Each structure stands twice: as C-alpha cells, then as structure tokens.
Amino acid sequence: MEGYIINLNKVKDEDLIVYILTKRNIHTLYRFYGARHGTINMGFKIDYEIEPSAKSTIGRLKDVIHIGFPWINNNQLLQLWQNFLQLFYPHLKDSEDIGDFYYDLLESAAYEWNKQNPKRVAIESYVKLLEHEGRLHKEFECFLCSQKIEASVSLIRAYLPVHEECTHTLSINIQGLLELYNNKSTLFLNDIEVERLWRVLLEGL
Numbered sequence: 001m002e003g004y005i006i007n008l009n010k011v012k013d014e015d016l017i018v019y020i021l022t023k024r025n026i027h028t029l030y031r032f033y034g035a036r037h038g039t040i041n042m043g044f045k046i047d048y049e050i051e052p053s054a055k056s057t058i059g060r061l062k063d064v065i066h067i068g069f070p071w072i073n074n075n076q077l078l079q080l081w082q083n084f085l086q087l088f089y090p091h092l093k094d095s096e097d098i099g100d101f102y103y104d105l106l107e108s109a110a111y112e113w114n115k116q117n118p119k120r121v122a123i124e125s126y127v128k129l130l131e132h133e134g135r136l137h138k139e140f141e142c143f144l145c146s147q148k149i150e151a152s153v154s155l156i157r158a159y160l161p162v163h164e165e166c167t168h169t170l171s172i173n174i175q176g177l178l179e180l181y182n183n184k185s186t187l188f189l190n191d192i193e194v195e196r197l198w199r200v201l202l203e204g205l
C-alpha cells in the first residue's frame with residue numbers, strides 16, 4: 001500500500017516507530033534498522049507492506065519503496081514539505097477512519113509543490129481542510145472581542161478572524177481572503193501576507 005510518513009519516533013538503537021497516512025487511516029508500524037532497508041524520512045511517500053508481529057500489536061514495516069517527487073532533491077522544497085506534513089500527525093492521531101480527504105489533499109499538494117511558491121500551496125490546502133472540517137470562518141467576527149470586523153482582518157491560529165487592533169498582527173486584505181476562501185486561491189495575497197499565513201499555519205492545524 002501507499003502512504004505519507006507524517007511522524008517518526010526513534011526507539012531503541014536505530015529502530016523507528018513510523019506513522020503513515022494512507023487513504024483510510026494512519027498506520028503505526030515498527031521499522032527495524034538495517035542496511036538492507038532504504039532510507040526513509042519525514043514526509044516521504046512510500047509503498048510498503050505490513051508484516052504482522054506475533055509479539056506486538058504493532059506490525060512491522062517491510063518492503064519499503066520510496067516514491068520520489070520530481071522536487072525531492074530540492075532541499076528547500078523538502079524542508080517546507082516536512083514542516084507542512086508534521087502538522088498532520090498531532091491533528092489526526094486520535095481520529096479513526098479519517099477517510100480519503102487528507103491523503104488526497106497531500107497528493108494534490110505534492111503535485112503542486114514546485115509549480116508555485118509552496119507556502120501558497122500549503123495555505124490553499126489548509127483552507128480546503130478547514131472547509132472540510134467545518135471550521136472555515138467566512139463571517140468576519142472577531143474571535144477575541146466578538147464585534148464585527150469592518151476592515152483590517154487579522155488571522156490567528158486555525159485562521160480565526162480577529163481585529164488587527166485586537167492582536168497587533170499583520171492584517172490581510174479582505175478581497176484576498178475572500179478569493180482564498182471562495183476559490184482556494186492565494187492569487188490576491190502578496191508575499192508578506194502569504195508569509196504571515198504560513199507562520200500562523202505552522203502553529204498547528
């Protein structure tokens with residue numbers, strides 16, 4: 001089967017517990033360190049088999065094949081990808097049967113990652129996620145003071161809208177936000193706004 005590595009925990013010696021996001025759920029698997037294995041890393045897409053273990057409830061990860069992206073050798077793109085993917089495990093770890101939404105979201109993000117600024121791809125993907133989870137706030141009411149926001153929307157974690165003056169953070173132009181929310185496009189956001197939204201995203205899904 002295929003999936004994305006969204007978390008790695010080192011256990012004894014060089015062994016690893018590997019958490020893989022698949023089309024249905026998250027697989028937690030044990031990987032023995034050994035020279036016969038190829039390298040695996042955070043964010044990699046892999047094809048693999050699961051070998052049930054008699055001694056443990058955790059199966060063993062085996063027959064791993066790394067499915068590379070065209071941009072995999074670009075360190076900067078890979079680093080941003082890893083930063084983005086590490087947000088998914090804390091968000092999904094307690095969910096059962098998460099369905100194919102998250103896997104498909106990563107599939108299209110991976111495809112787009114080198115086609116434009118990857119931070120824009122991440123932000124657009126995140127807005128799709130918020131909408132999927134019913135958490136996208138299209139009504140601009142301040143999360144902190146509960147008053148309507150007429151101008152100068154700022155966003156805090158989970159892209160909750162707030163007054164610029166309530167948080168003293170960079171405001172995002174409303175037309176750009178509406179384009180993002182309605183068409184999942186960052187076209188009308190400038191690079192400074194994109195950087196701000198990327199930083200907010202890194203605080204957690």
Ligand SMILES: [Zn+2]
Nearest residue numbers: 142145163166
């Ligand atoms: Zn306010």
